[in-house]
Amino acid sequence: MKLNEMIKERNIRSFFLWFFIVGTVFVFFVYPFIRMISLSFIGEHGITLEHLKFILKDSNVESIVNTLIIGCLATLLNTALGLLFAFIISYTDVRFKKLMQIFIILPLLVPSYMMSISWTEFVRSIPLIDIDLYSLGGIVFVLGINHYALVYLMSVQVFTRIPKSLEQAIQVNGGNRLDVLKQVTIPMGMTGIIGGMMIAALSNIDNFGVPAFLGIPGGVDVLSTSIYQAVISYGDDAFLQGSILSLALVCITFCILLIQWILLRQFKPNPYSSTDRSPRIHLGKFRLFIEVLIWLFFIITSIMPLVALVKTSLTKTYGAKLTMDTLTLKNFQYILFEYDKSVSAIQHSAMLAISATIISFIIAIILGYMIVRYNKWYMRFTEIGIAIPYSLPGTVLSLSLIIFWIEPIPGVKPGIYGTVFILLIAYILRFTILPLRSAISTYSQIHISLEHAASVSGNNILLRFKNILLPLLTSGMIGGLLLMMFTALTELTLSALLWASGSETIGVVIFSFESAGYKQYSSAFSVIVIILLCLGGLLYLLLQSMFKRKDLS
Numbered sequence: 001m002k003l004n005e006m007i008k009e010r011n012i013r014s015f016f017l018w019f020f021i022v023g024t025v026f027v028f029f030v031y032p033f034i035r036m037i038s039l040s041f042i043g044e045h046g047i048t049l050e051h052l053k054f055i056l057k058d059s060n061v062e063s064i065v066n067t068l069i070i071g072c073l074a075t076l077l078n079t080a081l082g083l084l085f086a087f088i089i090s091y092t093d094v095r096f097k098k099l100m101q102i103f104i105i106l107p108l109l110v111p112s113y114m115m116s117i118s119w120t121e122f123v124r125s126i127p128l129i130d131i132d133l134y135s136l137g138g139i140v141f142v143l144g145i146n147h148y149a150l151v152y153l154m155s156v157q158v159f160t161r162i163p164k165s166l167e168q169a170i171q172v173n174g175g176n177r178l179d180v181l182k183q184v185t186i187p188m189g190m191t192g193i194i195g196g197m198m199i200a201a202l203s204n205i206d207n208f209g210v211p212a213f214l215g216i217p218g219g220v221d222v223l224s225t226s227i228y229q230a231v232i233s234y235g236d237d238a239f240l241q242g243s244i245l246s247l248a249l250v251c252i253t254f255c256i257l258l259i260q261w262i263l264l265r266q267f268k269p270n271p272y273s274s275t276d277r278s279p280r281i282h283l284g285k286f287r288l289f290i291e292v293l294i295w296l297f298f299i300i301t302s303i304m305p306l307v308a309l310v311k312t313s314l315t316k317t318y319g320a321k322l323t324m325d326t327l328t329l330k331n332f333q334y335i336l337f338e339y340d341k342s343v344s345a346i347q348h349s350a351m352l353a354i355s356a357t358i359i360s361f362i363i364a365i366i367l368g369y370m371i372v373r374y375n376k377w378y379m380r381f382t383e384i385g386i387a388i389p390y391s392l393p394g395t396v397l398s399l400s401l402i403i404f405w406i407e408p409i410p411g412v413k414p415g416i417y418g419t420v421f422i423l424l425i426a427y428i429l430r431f432t433i434l435p436l437r438s439a440i441s442t443y444s445q446i447h448i449s450l451e452h453a454a455s456v457s458g459n460n461i462l463l464r465f466k467n468i469l470l471p472l473l474t475s476g477m478i479g480g481l482l483l484m485m486f487t488a489l490t491e492l493t494l495s496a497l498l499w500a501s502g503s504e505t506i507g508v509v510i511f512s513f514e515s516a517g518y519k520q521y522s523s524a525f526s527v528i529v530i531i532l533l534c535l536g537g538l539l540y541l542l543l544q545s546m547f548k549r550k551d552l553s
Helices: 002-041 050-056 058-091 097-109 112-125 136-159 164-172 177-206 209-218 223-232 238-265 284-313 330-338 340-374 379-391 394-406 420-431 433-445 448-456 461-489 506-516 519-552
Strands: none
Touching: 002 050, 002 238, 002 379, 002 394, 002 420, 050 058, 050 238, 058 097, 058 136, 058 177, 058 223, 058 238, 097 136, 097 284, 112 136, 112 209, 112 284, 112 506, 112 519, 136 177, 136 209, 164 177, 177 223, 177 238, 209 223, 209 506, 223 238, 223 394, 238 394, 284 519, 330 340, 330 519, 340 379, 340 420, 340 433, 340 461, 340 506, 379 420, 379 433, 394 420, 420 433, 420 461, 433 461, 461 519, 506 519
């Protein structure tokens, strides 16, 4: 009888624990979004659709059309470049592939708003050609260069898993390389291609930095910048207008996810798990020519814009050519030692990035353990709930948090909005899914017998975490944690709406410099941040080598 009572009591405690966890995730991760969307349908006399007429305003229709055009064209450019390089790297015998992959990923690693500044400075320095990046075409081009690595990364993985034997069978039966491409390569790689295209499309319509730096000065409005401009207008209906525009952006996001789901159902995933990176196509006498074209592309798209950014940061007067007479370090001096807000922005961004990473890591290792080890069906809803803020466009998430934290409970105003804490909350909500997915993957690879052996030896769950799980988790999650920290360090989409005086971040200060026309300062600050990111990359390589040596020993 006592045993049954103990089991019953344990089940009750377990139920309340799960209920508390799922409820907490819902309140903090999901409910702010629901509350923001509900503004679009609630009027003075209850539920109404009258507010939705605002979306039919000419300027809003133009923003929607621009968002769709930019999203589609940029995704097509992403796909063309991503597939081209995925095919070259996985199939041909070009040399220096590892170095090429660094240059492919480089535009993705540098924050998009910094790449916008780099490209504007680069095209300005090209003689005899007048290229206007402050246009719809300019936004498409910069987003196309920035995000093609997403398609590449998803496609190259599936291309290297396509068995050579299937391709050789087509050729033995008289098929040429084009037949192989149509009958084997594209059908078997379609899941990766579709996945890469949809991620690129979501990144393009969600992006705030490029449209803000190029579109706002050029009069090209998209939904992300329209939401921003509606909210910062501080009018009586600012939040209502922002929520209606957010609803439109969410609908576009949902349509992209629906298209992805429909397309993926048409193709079976590649069942082969082993990778084959050996060359399948030998270029022969054309290899040197193709390599020259590839490196010219990298020089033009990755190196020259950053060189132009450095040149602008070193000139005394904007627009002047860099010579010994115009060379100066005063722009860096001003950023690092004279302008208080830039120094405090670095401190705020570093503090927020480190704090958010640590808190997200703690949440991830606890929830990841419960999801994998207990495998309760309702815990999967927790994972889905945590993924929602990452799936939402950044401006939509920002507005949701503003509306929620001004008065989370009727009559209760905690005073979080307008402080640095709402930025911390936003970063945690936005990025926790990254370490959580990494933790789930790592836990799945740790056999339960290790924990059973430690438990038999008298170790409680805290000791098992300390001695067994945490070391294995850290080595498996270090890459994802550093990626989260560096992404949060240079983040702009959330900060643009959530910052207040005294809580400026790196992205906000660079945006302010660029908006005010202080391009030498925005360039100098961008150069400093890129140097910090490079040092972070070296730190990652150092930690990775340390963990590898530790695993071998």
